Amino acid sequence: MKEKATSFDIAYMAGVSQSTVSRALRDSPQVNKETREKVQAIARQLNYKVDKNASNLRKQRSSTLALLLFEDPTTDESLINPFFLSMLGSITRACAKSGQDLLVSFQQLSDDWHADYEDSKKADGIILLGYGDYVDYEEKLAKLLAQQTHFVCWGADVLGHPEFTIRSNNWQGGYLAGEHLINTGHRNFAFIGNASEGSPEFSARYQGFIDALVKAGIDATQIPHFDAISTESAGDLATEQLLVSKQAVDAIFCASDLIAIGVIRCLKRRGIRVPEEIAVMGFDDIPAASFASPGLSTIQQDTSKAGELLVNNLLKLINNQPITDTLIEPKLVIRQSCGAAVGDSDAN
């Protein structure tokens, strides 16, 4: 029993041809019920499993999706952004649900990954996940496009192919954040996070935020803005800069929860009370947001839906089906870091 059984072994035992075994195992309706059951029984008994390599080779299909996670090279080697970790979880679940296997790989932006997975037939398509400066991506995405690789990505713009991108309605999220900060009685705002063109997601959050302020009649031309990549320490550092600048601020909207946690840490260290003196609002709703003290009010991105959309849309791409749904609506999550609402209402 050391040797694995093949479909020929089963055919021999069942007294049928190997092609019939193959059909029976795939529940083909053109196989006699009796024959099918006999074959399947023997297969079970022999603990037979179809050789994926052989069947993939023959079918020219792998039923496998590849997930490429880009790490911001600036962050700590060992830490993965918790938001992506949670995406990973939902993608894995979505794959299982659609009968796909999932190949996972981390990549530095510098790696030469383009066109590896699908070209080597290891996967039928690729899911790209990554924060950071999207400008660096463009070249790689263009190559994938040129090679007609099937792929979808989170957040990043694919020129000429908006349907390849799945993302949260970041503008809407920023808007909700602005509203909440206003509803909790704040008037002097700051924004922490990169809002350059290299960070389209953060920019959209910023814009939504500003638009909410403007809508409320606040002069948004003077909002202090400090850059930070999505890490605790960047948020901490940016807050130091903000404090040094001596601007009157009673509320900070952060482009991500990780930044917000760093902001809170800095504020606490400086003896500034959150939310009494300065309110802090995050974005993402990572698990740590609820562990933070005070609990971080934030904008939740529905990672579970995101994972499903990523997987399902990629599958549609592979099967030449049209893609329609690519936007995910964010949700306001109110905890303690922005203080009590004065006439606030939960979105949705």
Add this chain to the structure above:
Amino acid sequence: MKEKATSFDIAYMAGVSQSTVSRALRDSPQVNKETREKVQAIARQLNYKVDKNASNLRKQRSSTLALLLFEDPTTDESLINPFFLSMLGSITRACAKSGQDLLVSFQQLSDDWHADYEDSKKADGIILLGYGDYVDYEEKLAKLLAQQTHFVCWGADVLGHPEFTIRSNNWQGGYLAGEHLINTGHRNFAFIGNASEGSPEFSARYQGFIDALVKAGIDATQIPHFDAISTESAGDLATEQLLVSKQAVDAIFCASDLIAIGVIRCLKRRGIRVPEEIAVMGFDDIPAASFASPGLSTIQQDTSKAGELLVNNLLKLINNQPITDTLIEPKLVIRQSCGAAVGDSDAN
């Protein structure tokens, strides 16, 4: 250029046989340098990639490892234990380093996963990761054993095959925790976490802890002990029970960080100051441990080393090499949740 090139296309273009192409592409030394370079140049130009399905089928090797993550069915669907998430990260990295692909899958303990990945030739071996009640595993592990599947697992005992398991020295970790709690001036201890035989890891931590107390001359027969699975809410609940029991306690050792975070939350809600009135010690050193307030002192498990060991040992198993190294030494991480050390020393 829609059709993918095969080794025959390259052979034709290079004016050599297909076998020579195959050899040249794998840097075989028996191929003339000139020929090899010509072939490789053409392959690059055509963006050729070896078809993994074909080569795996022929070689009967997939260069792929499968990671099976068991979820405790009792915990929230959408959340994965952050400790395992960090393991996932280091395993992925270790795989990349050894040129292996990684197939990731979540499993409920109830799923019928045994023998799927290797039998279907999708992976050469399996890495099992999971907390929870190991008694439930036994049957499955026995089956894997019977089918001669290559596998390693984290923490769980494999009867008769200790070399299949990689784990932290949990006893040592518990001992370090006990020492630290004593060194920070505490005398009345409690333990929160399952320490039954179904949780060998937690049990070992508990035992190390008790041994440290005994060593310090403390009567450890009366240590209150409350069960909790590894979640925040279980820790919170167990703390309520502890408080209701009215036992005099000034330090709680928790079997995991997640439990500890729940304990701290409960204590805070009850107006009990940490660490002034009750010190709290965790185990794992998940990212949230440093986000907690106060910062959680804990026992760090070296996930990066764990991931490497898991991957490397599995590879050894696959290649019939002996396995020697399976234990990982834990490390004390001092933050604020146990108060100031009076003559404490960092382990290692």
Add this chain to the structure above:
DNA sequence: CTGAAAGCGCTTACAG
């Protein structure tokens, strides 16, 4: 409903 045959794209003895 079933079988014989071709072929997916490689790797690797075997022969030269």
Add this chain to the structure above:
DNA sequence: CTGAAAGCGCTTACAG
């Protein structure tokens, strides 16, 4: 150093 050939274990027209 190179080539012709076999074969890994399937799936799927094709024929009956």
